Amino acid sequence: MGNATRAVIIGNRRITGLPADVIAELVAEIGPLWHERRQVRLASRQRRRAVGGGAKHQLVFVDRLLATLAHLRHGATHDVLVCWFEVDRSTITRAVGEVRPLLAGRGCTISPGMRLRSPAQAVDHLSATGKTGIIDDTGIQVRRPAAGRKGTDKFITGKNKQNAVKSMVVTDEDGRVLFCSPTKPGSCADITHARQLGLAELLADGPAAEILADAGCQGLGTQTGGSVVTPPHRKFKRNTPDWYEEMYERQRKAHSSRRIRVEHTSPT
Known part of the structure; x- marks a missing residue:
């Protein structure tokens, strides 16, 4: 070299x-x-x-x-x-x-990895360690399906209109990957993916654990008794008061700064 x-x-x-x-x-x-x-x-x-x-x-x-x-x-x-x-x-x-x-x-060592094979094991680990979890759906772009194939539209994401599959990543507050789900078609909504993985039932009836999620999972907080924390829902769509806009932006940025760790991880 x-x-x-x-x-x-x-x-x-x-x-x-x-x-x-x-x-x-x-x-x-x-x-x-x-x-x-x-x-x-x-x-x-x-x-x-x-x-x-x-x-x-x-x-x-x-x-x-x-x-x-x-x-x-x-x-x-x-x-x-x-x-x-x-x-x-x-x-x-x-x-x-x-x-x-x-x-x-x-002293430059890598901590041994954990083999958590299900969302239930990830939730149990977070509850046992007292750490906050973070979930996020990450899109992986794939080739366009062959023309004429049935169900090709389900691979198109609603956000950027690309052919992709999704995996839901669960990390702890330090950004350590705990679980990465099997892929789903790109059109699957984040909240639907979380429900299909059973996170709503796990957090509602299982051990106490706090999970941070983005706005795509708004609604899970009510289903899980507040275990899933999402950004604040905007109450005013028009003629928003200045005081409310400042409070909303402050709360949104505070939530984003807590869950930014998951954005630095990769399912691969």
């Missing part, structure tokens, strides 16, 4: 999730540890060449660190990183395997 490409990766925080100064600290702190472990490993086995002989690394430590950070942040497969860093797949696999324990030793 050239210096220009390396500088672009380090300078773009969205790729690694870390600013350039933190990456520099990681290089200075765990770089010597990686080099020391490598020397110990080379010296611990019988060699025909002296230590330091043979082919040089195709991937320097900085690139190994960047590849590992990109893999951890985006879940990029090793095959994708191979095309990016222009090395063999075994090199990427070895680099991630060597650098990841060093990052974990410094």
Whole structure:
């Protein structure tokens, strides 16, 4: 990898999730540890060449660190990183395997995932932990169905008129994905999707849990005894008083700021 490409990766925080100064600290702190472990490993086995002989690394430590950070942040497969860093797949696999324990030793770890297989398990988890849940329907654009096929209109979303399918994502207040539902045709309304998943019954009769939803689920709050919290319903459609407009916008923004975490997640 050239210096220009390396500088672009380090300078773009969205790729690694870390600013350039933190990456520099990681290089200075765990770089010597990686080099020391490598020397110990080379010296611990019988060699025909002296230590330091043979082919040089195709991937320097900085690139190994960047590849590992990109893999951890985006879940990029090793095959994708191979095309990016222009090395063999075994090199990427070895680099991630060597650098990841060093990052974990410094405290840069990923918490183990939970396998919640149903909305009921997600609600039980939220109730047990006392955290607020967030739900949102996310559209996934698909190819236009073949002409003449029955039921093609049900894939067209009412919002942007695209052929899509929907999945409902349930996260906690920290943005951690707890459950992602099977897909439904794009024309399925958000509130209908939530009812078909059984969320209304779960929250009305099950454990106490607070769920934040958008305006597409207005009405679930009444059915669930207030467990589902949606943006305030606008009472005035015409000749809205200034005081009410200010209060409405303040409440709407407060609700949006609480549920923004779900917008940063992806069902994939």
